[in-house]
Amino acid sequence: MSIALVDCDSFYASCERVFRPDLKNRPIVVLSNNDGCVIARSSEAKSMGVKMGVPWFKIKDSYIRKGGIVFSSNFAFYGDMSRRVMNILNSISPKTEVYSIDEAFLDFSGTEKNIGCFDFGLYLKNTVGRWTGIPVRIGIGPTKTLSKIASYQIKKRDIRSRVLVLDNQKDINEALKNTPIGEIWGVGRRLNRKLSMAGIRNALQLSYAPPQDIRKRFSIVLERTVRELNGEKCLDIEDVSPTKKQIVVSRSFAKKITNLEVLNTVINDYVVRAAEKLRSEKQKSSRISVFIRTSPFDANESYRAIKSYSFTCPTDDSRDFLYAVRKILPKIYRPNYRYSKAGIMLSSFSDIGYVQNSLFNERHAYKMDSKLMQVIDELNLNQKQIYIASQNIGRFKPIQRNMISPKYTTRWSDLPIVR
């Protein structure tokens, strides 16, 4: 039994390079929404010492002076390139779990007998590279956790073939020894600290720990990790992606907001976006939370607040969520603060088919007009055409993306030029 993890190398930066052959071997960074922090770095940018998550303004001058290239995030484009990569993986190996925008687990069982895991991995890597222009690395191991470790080792040791198979104990132990605790799949910062205090610093040490002890002292999740490190398969490939448990839309503002009305229109935008996502996932939600906060970097003021509203029955109508925001935002808003970030979260999901029909619905609060929402979604599919009146339409620009690349693959007007 083998599992492969296909991982796109510096995915956003690699996407930016596909239609910019002039950027070959140049350092590239991609910034978060609002051009706040670095969220992706090409290998050249990494070796310049650019750290993940660093605020852009801190490195801007020296990075540009050294010839670095920068992009605002272009998620429409990255999403399309991701779809292409995942489609290829899906067509070659039918049992594929898309784990994130740039990672997928594949079931490689059976290939051992045929062409061998390494050769199949190489074939897969070459196919994705040639067809899409996106470089990938492929870590292969007996469990998901070990395939993640193989992928990490490719990156760390800069293995040229970009494929690593961990299929014997000697190689596995060598890889585990060279993997710090924090790089193990599922070990976060807090767990990292707790384990270090217990004297466990690398994956090999963790693999020696008796699973029962780990379960008692830490958690059942970490026990599973220990078993997976020892080659015991605990996590299967989920070819149907589990439905989301929540949808979050939040942004930092380019310019701080103090006015309640402005804050309200901006938040209404997030609500409409989240409700769109909710409907595309064919879910209904019965809980919305709104949060606002001032800048954490500002020493002079500090305020943060969050409040939720629950519906007695789940809905997917944007207007129901907007109604809730109108109810709760004034309750958490305090004047005279300069807010730097706001967001909303939809949670408590249920399937669209299931609508609890309470006789006691507060009727005014529930629009629940699926047909109307469907029509709006269809009209807005390619270009925003219909807005809800309380949305922020160009009146206030909360997002700054000054250095965004063309939408090469999703807009006729943005097609790459050939001469």
Place this chain on the structure above:
Amino acid sequence: MKINYIGTVIADNLSELMLPYFQDMVHAGFPSPASDFIESPIDLNEYLIKNNAATFLVRVSGKSMVGAGINDGATLIIDRSIKPSHNSIIVAAVDGEFVCRRLKTKPKLCLVAENKGYKPIYINSQINFEVTGLVTSVINQFT
């Protein structure tokens, strides 16, 4: 039997939940004789794109390939999954710029234009050259 009064139900409130079969109209006339022969309409995507994941569209700027029927402003469909060979029309990255040319693998590896005004590009070690994909179709729009 004990009955508890829990509130009044107004009939109007209930009508919001429509049962689907009321929405279907009953056709009483003679069914269309064409209904047995319905086919899906012609789909250009199906005709022009064989491998969706590997297919990209690009726009032509300039007249380097007019002799091959590729006009200035044309849209090219390129398939990155097909390996080009001698005489294929390809898009390639040459020294950091995309060009569309006819590939010649013999006698010497080079890219030739279909326009007398353009010189062939000979591929040597000084040139940064990479094939992007094979041009499978061209869309020239006249209006």
